[in-house]
Amino acid sequence: GAVVSQHPSWVICKSGTSVKIECRSLDFQATTMFWYRQFPKQSLMLMATSNEGSKATYEQGVEKDKFLINHASLTLSTLTVTSAHPEDSSFYICTTRTGGREQYFGPGTRLTVT
Amino acid sequence: QKEVEQNSGPLSVPEGAIASLNCTYSDRGSQSFFWYRQYSGKSPELIMSIYSNGDKEDGRFTAQLNKASQYVSLLIRDSQPSDSATYLCAVSVNTGFQKLVFGTGTRLLVSP
Numbered sequence: 656g657a658v659v660s661q662h663p664s665w666v667i668c669k670s671g672t673s674v675k676i677e678c679r680s681l682d683f684q685a686t687t688m689f690w691y692r693q694f695p696k697q698s699l700m701l702m703a704t705s706n707e708g709s710k711a712t713y714e715q716g717v718e719k720d721k722f723l724i725n726h727a728s729l730t731l732s733t734l735t736v737t738s739a740h741p742e743d744s745s746f747y748i749c750t751t752r753t754g755g756r757e758q759y760f761g762p763g764t765r766l767t768v769t
Numbered sequence: 770q771k772e773v774e775q776n777s778g779p780l781s782v783p784e785g786a787i788a789s790l791n792c793t794y795s796d797r798g799s800q801s802f803f804w805y806r807q808y809s810g811k812s813p814e815l816i817m818s819i820y821s822n823g824d825k826e827d828g829r830f831t832a833q834l835n836k837a838s839q840y841v842s843l844l845i846r847d848s849q850p851s852d853s854a855t856y857l858c859a860v861s862v863n864t865g866f867q868k869l870v871f872g873t874g875t876r877l878l879v880s881p
Contacts, residue, residue: 689868698873748812756801758869763812
């Protein structure tokens with residue numbers, strides 16, 4: 656399977672600040688990456704699909720101006736949570752697909768907003 | 770109506786037994802089905818994928834798919850305490866990006 660990394664693995668920030676999360680595919684070039692969010696004891700919810708060189712496609716109910724996604728290269732996609740609030744505290748996970756049907760998950764980033 | 774449904778459990782089985790996990794889905798156009806294992810506090814890990822009706826075996830794991838019944842299952846033979854985790858069923862949605870919809874997961878507990 657594909658190797659995907661995320662940075663940071665966890666972050667604590669104050670309410671109102673912005674946080675950037677990086678997702679990297681380490682062993683292949685990913686034209687498409689996916690960003691998920693998982694609240695405690697809940698399942699994963701797709702937030703957006705990140706496409707290299709073009710605008711991300713956001714799921715219904717996800718504020719694109721709050722969750723900024725940039726997929727500037729074939730190995731890096733970033734998610735910036737702007738003006739974070741405590742309700743944004745969650746586990747953020749990126750995935751990528753190698754060209755087959757399987758999606759491989761990064762290790763996730765746990766965000767806590769105080 | 771939820772698109773992917775799983776029993777939340779917990780499903781408790783003794784070590785060495787067969788654990789049977791089930792999942793139903795609503796989109797008849799779905800073509801790809803996946804089982805992920807998620808340990809507490811960790812990211813999901815892909816353990817099985819299945820695309821056609823029937824059974825697919827990989828080691829102690831067997832995935833079963835019945836598209837007519839919109840049902841997919843995962844069997845874990847010779848269950849081990851290390852198999853204790855939440856198992857997520859994921860189904861592809863028939864869109865250009867083949868995005869996945871996840872069930873809420875079934876928590877499996879394997880007792881020694």
